[in-house]
Amino acid sequence: xxxxxxxxxxxxxxxxxxxxxxxxxxxxxxxxxxxxxxxxxxxxxxxxxxxxxxxxxxxxxxxxxxxxxxxxxxxxxxxxxxxxxxxxxxxxxxxxxxxxxxxxxxxxxxxxxxxxxxxxxxxxxxxxxxxxxxxxxxxxxxxxxxxxxxxxxxxxxxxxxxxxxxxxxxxxxxxxxxxxxxxxxxxxxxxxxxxxxxxxxxxxxxxxxxxxxxxxxxxxxxxxxxxxxxxxxxxxxxxxxxxxxxxxxxxxxxxxxxxxxxxxxxxxxxxxxxxxxxxxxxxxxxxxxxxxxxxxxxxxxxxxxxxxxxxxxxxxxxxxx
Amino acid sequence: xxxxxxxxxxxxxxxxxxxxxxxxxxxxxxxxxxxxxxxxxxxxxxxxxxxxxxxxxxxxxxxxxxxxxxxxxxxxxxxxxxxxxxxxxxxxxxxxxxxxxxxxxxxxxxxxxxxxxxxxxxxxxxxxxxxxxxxxxxxxxxxxxxxxxxxxxxxxxxxxxxxxxxxxxxxxxxxxxxxxx
Numbered sequence: 120x121x122x123x124x125x126x127x128x129x130x131x132x133x134x135x136x137x138x139x140x141x142x143x144x145x146x147x148x149x150x151x152x153x154x155x156x157x158x159x160x161x162x163x164x165x166x167x168x169x170x171x172x173x174x175x176x177x178x179x180x181x182x183x184x185x186x187x188x189x190x191x192x193x194x195x196x197x198x199x200x201x202x203x204x205x206x207x208x209x210x211x212x213x214x215x216x217x218x219x220x221x222x223x224x225x226x227x228x229x230x231x232x233x234x235x236x237x238x239x240x241x242x243x244x245x246x247x248x249x250x251x252x253x254x255x256x257x258x259x260x261x262x263x264x265x266x267x268x269x270x271x272x273x274x275x276x277x278x279x280x281x282x283x284x285x286x287x288x289x290x291x292x293x294x295x296x297x298x299x300x301x302x303x304x305x306x307x308x309x310x311x312x313x314x315x316x317x318x319x320x321x322x323x324x325x326x327x328x329x330x331x332x333x334x335x336x337x338x339x340x341x342x343x344x345x346x347x348x349x350x351x352x353x354x355x356x357x358x359x360x361x362x363x364x365x366x367x368x369x370x371x372x373x374x375x376x377x378x379x380x381x382x383x384x385x386x387x388x389x390x391x392x393x394x395x396x397x398x399x400x401x402x403x404x405x406x407x408x409x410x411x412x413x414x415x416x417x418x419x420x421x422x423x424x425x426x427x428x429x430x431x432x433x434x435x436x437x438x439x440x
Numbered sequence: 441x442x443x444x445x446x447x448x449x450x451x452x453x454x455x456x457x458x459x460x461x462x463x464x465x466x467x468x469x470x471x472x473x474x475x476x477x478x479x480x481x482x483x484x485x486x487x488x489x490x491x492x493x494x495x496x497x498x499x500x501x502x503x504x505x506x507x508x509x510x511x512x513x514x515x516x517x518x519x520x521x522x523x524x525x526x527x528x529x530x531x532x533x534x535x536x537x538x539x540x541x542x543x544x545x546x547x548x549x550x551x552x553x554x555x556x557x558x559x560x561x562x563x564x565x566x567x568x569x570x571x572x573x574x575x576x577x578x579x580x581x582x583x584x585x586x587x588x589x590x591x592x593x594x595x596x597x598x599x600x601x602x603x604x605x606x607x608x609x610x611x612x613x614x615x616x617x618x619x620x621x
Contacts, residue, residue: 141474
């Protein structure tokens with residue numbers, strides 16, 4: 120296992136970080152010991168893990184079940200969303216100059232494949248005219264509601280959002296119909312829970328080598344949207360959970376250790392200048408927004424846990440019931 | 441007695457009484473924790489704050505430590521999480537961390553060799569720090585802390601295969617960055 124280590128590189132790294140001035144001073148030790156007097160130790164019976172494990176589905180059967188269920192729920196989401204879109208379509212020209220929304224999530228490959236299959240939009244993007252078509256053209260003229268079946272409604276939703284931003288963003292901009300919602304993990308078919316053997320198997324299946332697939336970890340969706348669409352996503356999420364959501368100015372941390380196990384859904388809102396915000400929907404209904412990060416911020420590379428699909432679906436089930 | 445010998449040989453239960461106290465922990469693993477923190481927050485005083493927070497968390501949860509990993513990897517894991525948490529919350533509090541490493545605070549000699557060494561160190565350090573976080577994590581764990589891939593996987597809560605592929609990519613990127621510098 121150690122054969123992939125580059126010894127020269129290892130020596131360099133060790134040398135670089137072995138900073139003489141970085142010493143644990145007596146003062147630091149005594150300060151920490153002093154501070155520890157006010158810290159109450161948890162009882163072993165409390166079984167509060169410092170680093171609770173990331174939740175994963177235990178079997179492929181379970182994963183497949185949830186994947187199918189996820190697909191159904193997401194179609195429901197699309198149906199709920201279209202009427203809301205028709206309301207927000209009136210804002211039209213207030214759309215900001217091209218904000219990209221990136222949703223990321225982490226789940227098993229099986230779920231991702233199912234979700235991908237459910238949300239797979241035609242690979243070949245529509246013509247620019249089609250993408251930018253106003254929503255009213257694809258909706259019933261008299262009611263403003265979609266008249267097509269689920270699939271076409273979903274496509275309308277995508278086309279609408281594409282139309283909101285695509286035309287203003289120029290040729291480099293992705294559109295919803297050009298990207299595939301929840302596509303990245305589905306494409307690679309690799310999840311964090313895969314074993315190397317599974318990775319190899321999937322590599323054979325997908326033609327993507329494990330190393331390449333690593334680049335696609337998590338379920339990523341890149342969606343161009345306007346600020347209106349950002350508001351729409353937020354309101355949609357609020358509506359889905361059916362609880363009061365409060366915007367927070369501080370990052371929430373469920374257990375004080377940097378773990379984000381309480382997050383149901385997390386997505387990134389990218390602005391044209393490269394800066395971005397992190398939006399999170401928490402299990403308790405709180406909606407938090409981390410303020411705008413600069414474009415080159417390391418947080419953009421963070422492998423945050425993004426979607427506890429199980430909990431998300433439970434919430435949906437509760438809402439539907 | 442053979443039975444005693446077998447019991448001792450196959451002892452798997454972690455004995456909480458073997459857990460060292462906080463001061464011993466700091467003296468034993470303090471430097472590694474501090475260096476880990478520094479590799480994330482890039483500033484000495486901040487690293488010391490993260491060090492303190494790491495050990496306070498460790499102290500708080502020490503009774504629940506079950507010995508499923510080595511105490512060193514447990515501490516490093518807390519340190520990494522603490523730093524990541526800080527880097528996020530710092531932005532939320534409108535605190536802008538000092539991202540440029542202040543070399544002058546760490547080197548005092550004007551000697552040419554020292555300057556050269558210092559430049560090399562700085563270059564490697566900055567290259568590591570420029571790596572995307574997922575690659576930096578594995579470099580810090582495997583190269584700096586000399587963890588096995590399995591240990592690193594435990595610390596980072598990732599499958600071993602993922603750690604392996606990330607390490608491979610991280611090495612590739614790091615080599616590229618160093619060559620181009």
